[in-house]
Amino acid sequence: xxxxxxxxxxxxxxxxxxxxxxxxxxxxxxxxxxxxxxxxxxxxxxxxxxxxxxxxxxxxxxxxxxxxxxxxxxxxxxxxxxxxxxxxxxxxxxxxxxxxxxxxxxxxxxxxxxxxxxxxxxxxxxxxxxxxxxxxxxxxxxxxxxxxxxxxxxxxxxxxxxxxxxxxxxxxxxxxxxxxxxxxxxxxxxxxxxxxxxxxxxxxxxxxxxxxxxxxxxxxxxxxxxxxxxxxxxxxxxxxxxxxxxxxxxxxxxxxxxxxxxxxxxxxxxxxxxxxxxxxxxxxxxxxxxxxxxxxxxxxxxxxxxxxxxxxxxxxxxxxxxxxxxxxxxxxxxxxxxxxxxxxxxxxxxxxxxxxxxxxxxxxxxxxxxxxxxxxxxxxxxxxxxxxxxxxxxxxxxxxxxxxxxxxxxxxxxxxxxxxxxxxxxxxxxxxxxxxxxxxxxxxxxxxxxxxxxxxxxxxxxxxxxxxxxxxxxxxxxxxxxxxxxxxxxxxxxxxxxxxxxxxxxxxx
Amino acid sequence: xxxxxxxxxxxxxxxxxxxxxxxxxxxxxxxxxxxxxxxxxxxxxxxxxxxxxxxxxxxxxxxxxxxxxxxxxxxxxxxxxxx
Numbered sequence: 324x325x326x327x328x329x330x331x332x333x334x335x336x337x338x339x340x341x342x343x344x345x346x347x348x349x350x351x352x353x354x355x356x357x358x359x360x361x362x363x364x365x366x367x368x369x370x371x372x373x374x375x376x377x378x379x380x381x382x383x384x385x386x387x388x389x390x391x392x393x394x395x396x397x398x399x400x401x402x403x404x405x406x407x408x409x410x411x412x413x414x415x416x417x418x419x420x421x422x423x424x425x426x427x428x429x430x431x432x433x434x435x436x437x438x439x440x441x442x443x444x445x446x447x448x449x450x451x452x453x454x455x456x457x458x459x460x461x462x463x464x465x466x467x468x469x470x471x472x473x474x475x476x477x478x479x480x481x482x483x484x485x486x487x488x489x490x491x492x493x494x495x496x497x498x499x500x501x502x503x504x505x506x507x508x509x510x511x512x513x514x515x516x517x518x519x520x521x522x523x524x525x526x527x528x529x530x531x532x533x534x535x536x537x538x539x540x541x542x543x544x545x546x547x548x549x550x551x552x553x554x555x556x557x558x559x560x561x562x563x564x565x566x567x568x569x570x571x572x573x574x575x576x577x578x579x580x581x582x583x584x585x586x587x588x589x590x591x592x593x594x595x596x597x598x599x600x601x602x603x604x605x606x607x608x609x610x611x612x613x614x615x616x617x618x619x620x621x622x623x624x625x626x627x628x629x630x631x632x633x634x635x636x637x638x639x640x641x642x643x644x645x646x647x648x649x650x651x652x653x654x655x656x657x658x659x660x661x662x663x664x665x666x667x668x669x670x671x672x673x674x675x676x677x678x679x680x681x682x683x684x685x686x687x688x689x690x691x692x693x694x695x696x697x698x699x700x701x702x703x704x705x706x707x708x709x710x711x712x713x714x715x716x717x718x719x720x721x722x723x724x725x726x727x728x729x730x731x732x733x734x735x736x737x738x739x740x741x742x743x744x745x746x747x748x749x750x751x752x753x754x755x756x757x758x759x760x761x762x763x764x765x766x767x768x769x770x771x772x773x774x775x776x777x778x779x780x781x782x783x784x785x786x787x788x789x790x791x792x793x794x795x796x797x798x799x800x801x802x803x804x805x806x807x808x809x810x811x812x813x814x815x816x817x818x819x820x821x822x823x824x825x826x827x828x829x830x831x832x
Numbered sequence: 833x834x835x836x837x838x839x840x841x842x843x844x845x846x847x848x849x850x851x852x853x854x855x856x857x858x859x860x861x862x863x864x865x866x867x868x869x870x871x872x873x874x875x876x877x878x879x880x881x882x883x884x885x886x887x888x889x890x891x892x893x894x895x896x897x898x899x900x901x902x903x904x905x906x907x908x909x910x911x912x913x914x915x
Contacts, residue, residue: 378878389881389885561909564899564904564905565909567895567896567899568905570892571892571893571896784882784885788882791875791878794875795862795865796865817840817844820837820840821837821905822908823908825910
């Protein structure tokens with residue numbers, strides 16, 4: 324199939340493939356950090372930092388999201404001034420370079436607090452690059468897409484964020500299984516970062532062969548390119564009010580649904596439910612694998628019935644279903660209660676001694692593996708501090724590496740799949756929705772900002788804020804969900820009242 | 833529908849400052865709890881970042897509410913020439 328524009332010599336399939344590959348790699352680069360948050364926290368911060376190491380690592384992870392709107396402004400402006408093609412080539416180079424360098428940063432034990440500071444700086448570059456990438460790719464594809472199929476064609480770009488996450492999880496699980504848990508925690512976690520440079524090289528080669536967007540080329544030939552896209556986007560009330568509407572009525576709710584379903588779910592299963600490292604990732608991998616085609620389905624459907632109600636239904640279902648879903652996660656992994664009535668066997672204890680963080684005492688950890696009658700297994704570790712000073716020390720007991728039994732495993736996959744399905748509803752049509760909202764001269768700038776505030780700030784802060792809220796005294800493990808539920812509910816109301824369901828046939832104006 | 837859009841505009845204008853006040857009060861409460869040793873983690877920096885980020889967003893919500901109250905969203909543009 325070819326674009327309607329006679330000046331276009333590339334097929335729409337080539338356009339989508341080249342745009343999507345680069346965007347997928349950028350998402351991969353961006354998400355490996357989040358998927359490895361626990362291990363990176365152990366590498367970047369003192370070994371006795373405990374929960375604050377995870378929160379600080381999630382804060383660095385979130386910093387990358389927070390600067391995305393600034394990347395949208397810088398590169399969006401560039402894209403509206405010099406063109407879509409060269410701008411998102413630049414973002415690709417910045418993203419690939421910074422990801423590769425994160426893989427080379429020494430740990431806290433080697434360079435102290437310089438380690439988290441350097442990673443923070445590189446994480447900020449990643450965020451800026453991603454802020455420029457997505458709007459360019461979505462605009463580029465939409466400006467090539469034939470009339471009446473814009474939702475369908477841009478939905479391929481929409482799959483890249485989820486597939487980037489899928490790829491990052493796959494590379495991490497594969498690397499860990501090949502190297503073993505200890506080598507992976509020591510140095511193997513760097514490999515997924517270093518691999519990025521190869522992927523980016525391939526993508527740059529492909530993108531160099533692409534042509535500029537036909538709509539932008541026509542605009543440039545007519546001398547109608549905006550001289551100041553930032554001023555036109557945000558100082559002109561008629562346009563600025565649409566930026567605000569896109570943010571509060573669509574991208575804000577879409578962002579929290581995206582990051583709850585695809586990030587918080589995995590973080591919750593691993594850190595709150597104490598699910599085994601691989602198992603929590605396999606669950607998300609299966610859920611993403613089965614749900615990804617729905618991006619294209621909902622994108623295509625939005626060409627026929629409009630974008631608005633598909634997106635808003637996804638938000639409303641999230642508001643209604645999140646608490647029951649996460650309550651099930653807690654109940655299905657509550658091994659302390661289950662072992663009271665259904666303990667089948669306990670393995671012989673394994674003892675391990677290590678030096679305590681204070682450098683003088685030593686720690687003795689005794690680990691047993693328990694199996695329940697329903698087939699679930701988990702490890703219970705008891706740590707005793709052997710102090711140089713004689714004192715009474717109460718052993719600390721922790722649960723880890725829980726693995727689910729057959730039926731509970733399938734139900735948890737289905738519940739995560741349902742959350743990713745909601746992601747496909749809110750995210751599949753949104754590129755077409757945003758592209759149609761703004762004129763060509765300032766499209767890159769105008770659509771990028773609400774997209775990246777919605778996803779980068781509101782969405783990207785979900786794991787961080789939810790984990791923070793759940794760490795408060797008196798909170799429950801479900802308390803963190805009030806943040807995505809509240810934001811999605813607010814966005815649903817604004818979207819339902821103010822947004823139009825009309826599909827714009829022309830993006831040539 | 834237009835009357836509802838305008839009425840809700842007032843709600844959005846009020847909601848912006850209410851969110852900031854709520855966040856500020858939460859921050860004071862949690863930071864004090866950490867200082868007294870009641871909370872497990874000191875979250876001063878985290879709260880500073882959260883409030884810093886949400887101030888401009890809440891300002892945007894107030895502007896959105898103002899536009900809604902003034903009827904700017906009664907008719908949405910159907911082509912770029914209306915922008």
